[in-house]
Amino acid sequence: MRVPRSLISGAMLSLLVTAGALVSFVWTPYDIEVLDVAGKLRAPSAAHWLGTDHFGRDILSMIMMGARTSIAVALLAVGIGMALGVPLGLWAAARRGSLLDEVIMRGNDLVFAFPSLVIAILITAVFGASAVNAIVAIGIFNIPVFARLTRGAALSLWERDFVLAARVAGKSAFRISWEHILPNLTNLLIVQGTIQFSLGILAEAALSYIGLGAQPPVASWGRMLADAQTLVSIAPHVALVPGLTIVLTVLGLNLMGDGLRDLLDPRIRVARS
C-alpha cells in the first residue's frame, strides 16, 4: 500500500506539535509563570526563539504549554463524541424506522441547532469558565456528528447480505452491531475522528479567545491571541506566532485525515462542517 504524501506531511506536523506538548511536561525553555516586564515584547532572537509577550514571557514556552491545553481539550471532546455518539448511531440503525430511531435523529438535529459556542455560553453562564466547560461544550456538539455518521454508514451495512446471513444464524441486533457493523466502520471513524480533532483545536482556540475556555494561569493559544489583539501593530509577532501555530496544527491534522482516508479506503466520505 502506497503511503500518500499528505499522510506523511500531515503526520509530521501533528507529531511536531504533540512532541512540543509532551516535552512541556518536563521542560520548557523558560518558566511561563515568571514575569519579566522589563523584557516585554522582544522580537524573536537567539535567547527567545519566538520572542516575548507583553508580560515578558517566552512565547515558545507559552506555545508548548498551550499545545497541552489544545490537544487535551480536543482529544477529550472527540472521546466524548465517539463514546456517546457511535453507540447511539449503532442503536438507531439497528432499530431503524422505530420510535427510538426517530428520537435519536431528532435529538441530533436539536443539538445541531446549538453550536458549541452557544452551549459553552450556557454552561459558562451557570458554572463559570474553565477548560472542563470547553471540553463538555465541544464534546456535546461532537456527539450528533458521530451519531449521524455512524447511523448513516450502519444503515447501508444492514442492507448487506452478510448481515442477513448473521440474522439467519439467529444473532441478535446487538451482536450483529458489535461483530459485523462496527468493525466495518473503523476506517470511517478513524478519519472522522481526526477531522473532529482538528475542529476541536479550532473550537478551543475560539473559546479561549473570548474567555470561555481555560483560565489563567493555564496557557492557551486562543488567549494568547486575545492578549495580543491590541498589540498587533506594535509587536506583530505576538499575534502571528500563536495564529500560525494553530494554522499549522489544524492543517497537519487535516492532511493526516485526508491521507488516512486515501490509505484506508478512498471511497468513504467524511462529514466536514
Add this chain to the structure above:
Amino acid sequence: MIRYVLARFASLILSLIVASLVIFTVIEIIPGDPAAFMLGVNARPDTIAALRTEMGLDASVPARYLSWVTGMVQGDFGQSYTYRTPVAGMIADRVWVSLPLAVYALILSTLIAFPAGIYAASRRGRPGDMAVMGATQLGVAIPNFWFAMLLVLVFAINLRWFSAGGFPGWDRGVWGGVKALTLPAIALALPQAAILARVMRSSLLDMLGEDFVRTARAKGLSRRQALWRHALRNAMIPVLTIIGLQFSFLLAGGIIIEQVFFLPGLGRLIFQAISARDLIVVESVVMLLVFAVIVVNFAVDLAYALVDPRLRVKG
C-alpha cells in the same frame, strides 16, 4: 408537497419547544435559585426575596416556563436585571448588527465557494484543481478571529481603507453600515467558503460519476454542458444541507468576530451579561440564536423540496 411542508413545520415547532425547555432548564433550574445566583454570595436575604418576587420565581416551574414562552411569543423577553430595561429592546438593537453580519458573510461565502468548487471539479486532477484544493486546505485551518486581526493589520492600520472597528449605526446611511461590516464579514466568510468549496467540489464530482451524466454525454452533450445542465442541480442537494449548517456557525462565529471589531452586536451583550450574571439576558439571547438556526434549517428543508422532485411526491 403540502404534506411535506406541514410535516417539516410540525418538526420546527417541536424543535423550538424542546430547545426552549433545554434552555429554561439550564438557566433557571440548574443554578438552584436564579435570584441568589445573580446577586452573588454576599447578597442580603431581603434583596434576594425582592428579586425573586420581581422575577416571578415563587410560581411553580411549569407556570414559570409557560409565562416565559407566552411572553416571548408576544415579544416580551423580560427585564434585564443589570440595566433595568426590557431585554427585547436591547436585543432588537443588537440583532440589527449580528444578523446582517451573518447574512453578509453567508452571501460572500457562497459567492466565493460556488465558482471555486465548480471550477475545481471541472478541472479535476489538473493544476487548477490542485490550486483550489491547496487554498481551501489552508482556509479551513485558519481561525476566523485571527484572520480578522490580520485583516485589521493590513487593511485598517496599514492601508487605511477601512476603520479598525466600531459601527456607525444604520440611521446614518446603509453604506456606512455595510462598510463597517465588510472586514468582519470577510473574516467570517473565508474559512466557511473553504469548507463549502470542498463540499461543492466533492458533491459535483460524485454527480459527474453518475450514470445519468454518462447518458447525457451519449446524447451528445459536451463535458461542460453535462456538468451545468445535469450534474450541478443534483449536486446542490447536499450542498444545501451544508449551507443551512453554516448559518448557525456564522451566527456563532459572528459573536466572536464582534470582539475583534468592537461591534455592538449580540456578542458584546452576551458577554457582559455573563460577567454580570444577568441570566435573563443570557436566556433570551440564546433562545433567539437557537430560534434563528431552527428557522433557517426549516427554510433549507423547503428548498430541498423545490430542488428535488422526489421529495414532493412522498408527501
Add this chain to the structure above:
Amino acid sequence: MTLLSVTALDLAIHGTPILSGVGLDVAPGESVAITGESGSGKSLTALAIMGLLPGGARTKGRIALNGQDILTTPEADLCDLRGREMGMVFQEPMTALNPVQTIGQQVAETILIHEQTSTAQARDRAREVLARVGLPEDRFPLTRYPHELSGGQRQRVVIAMAIALRPKLLIADEPTTALDVTTQAQVLDLLKGLVAEFGMGLLMITHDLAVVNGMADRIVVMQKGQVVETGPTQALMERRVHPYTRALFAASAHKVDLPPAPAPVPLLEVRNVVRSYALPRRRLFGPRPRARAVDGVSFDLFRGERLGLVGESGCGKSTLTRAILGLEEVQEGGILLDGAPVFTGHKPNLAVRRRMQVVFQDPYGSFNPRHRVDRLITEPFHLLKSPPQGAARTRAIAAALEAVGLTASDATKYIHEFSGGQRQRIAIARALIIEPDLIVFDEAVSALDVSVRAQVLDLLADLCRVRPLSYLFISHDLSVVRSVTDRVMVMQSGKIVEQGPTEQVFAAPQHAYTRTLLAAAPRLPDGLERTHHGS
C-alpha cells in the same frame, strides 16, 4: 460502405491492456451481437466506439463510422456525432435518467442539442418519440419524473433519447439484463421494431446467448479482450469452431444431471400465508391501507425434493423467502418445518431455523470483508446448542470446504482472495455446515457468469447424490430452474398461480401467466441443447 468498421483496436487503461486487436463490422440495417463473459471487454469496446472512454485510456487502431475515424476526431465533433449519428442505451435503467428533470425535458434535450428548433417543437417531437417507444402521452405525460416510472419504462425513455434523431447506429449495452423476463421481451421487441423501421445498424452487447439468438444477424464472441470468433448467427449456433465459443455455448445450454427424487414425505408446509405491509396514510383518520406482498400462499415441500419458485421482481418471492426462514412475521397462516412452526408467538423459533439455511444472490455482499473464511463459514454454529470446538470445529470446517470443491487450507484466507464462483461455493459450504434439512437458494446463481454457473449447478447435483438434500430454488431465470428442480411453482403478485412437475409445467403450462412467461423467455435454438453432447 460499412456503417461501422473497427479494425485492430487496442486499448489500455492506465497501462493495463484491456483490448487487443479487436475488429468487427456492422453494415447499415444489420444487427450484430457482441457476446462473452464479464471481463471480456465488450462494454469498453462499445464505449470506445462512442468515444466515451474514461481518462487514462490509450487507444490504437481505427474505428470508422461512415468512414470517419472516431479515434482521431476531436471531442467537439464527437459531441456532434453522439445522439445524431450514433446513440447508446446502457444497462442500468434505474440510474440512467436525471432524477430532477422530467422525461419530456430529457428526450427533448437530444433534439435541442443538435438542431435549431424551438422548445415547443422539440417537445412535440419528444412526444412522438415517446409514443413510438410505447409511452403514449395520455398515460405518460411529458411532465413525469423518472422516479414515477418502472425499470422497463425508464429503459424505454432511454431508448427514446437515443433514437430521437434516428441515428444510423444504435449501441445497446446489456439493455435488458436488469429487467424482468416479460419486460425484457417487450423491450427487445421494441428494439427489433425500431431497427427495422429506421434501418439502423444495431450493435448489441449481451452475455445471454438466448437473447443473441433472437436478435442478431451476426455474432462476435469475445474473451479476455480479444475477438475469438465471428460469423452469422445461424451458422455459428450450429458449428462452433473456437474452443472458447464451444465452451460458452455448452455452458449456456448446460443440462444438469439430477439424481431421481425420493418418495414424498412433507418437510416444509406453508399454509395460507399472508404477509402484508402498511402503506403510507392517504387520509388522516381510519385504518392505514395495506399491501399484500404474499397473498394466501400454500404449498408443500417434500423431503429430498428440489422445488423451484419462479417469478418476476415484485411478485413476492423475496418476502416469502424471508417468511419461510422466520426472518419476518406473517399476518395470517402458518409455516411448519417437520411439524414445528417457524414462528412461536412473535419470536422466531431458532430450533426450527437451525434446520434451514440459505444461499444468497450476491457473492460479493454475502460475506463480511473483515472476517476469514473459517469464521465466515461457522456463522450458523450460533444456532447450535453446543457448537463443535477445537479439533472438531476444524474438522467440520475442512469437511464443509472439501464438500464444495475447495481445500481445507482455504479456511485461513480472506474472502476477497476468491472469485465470484468460489465465493458462492463458500456460501454453499456455510449453508451445509450445520447439516440443515432444507436449503433455500435465493437467486444463488443469477450473478454468476455462464460457465461458472454451470459448475455451481453441477456441484448442487453432486451434493444431492452424496446426501439427501431438499432445497427451494428461487430464480427469475427459467432455464436454470428447469435444469435443477423436480417440481416448480410460478408466483405472480403474491399468489402461486401454477405448480407441478418441472418438465410438465414447462412443456404444457396451464395458467396464462406461465404461458406469457415462457413465451417471453428468449431461447436458444433447440438443436443446441441436443448437440452439446457431441461437441
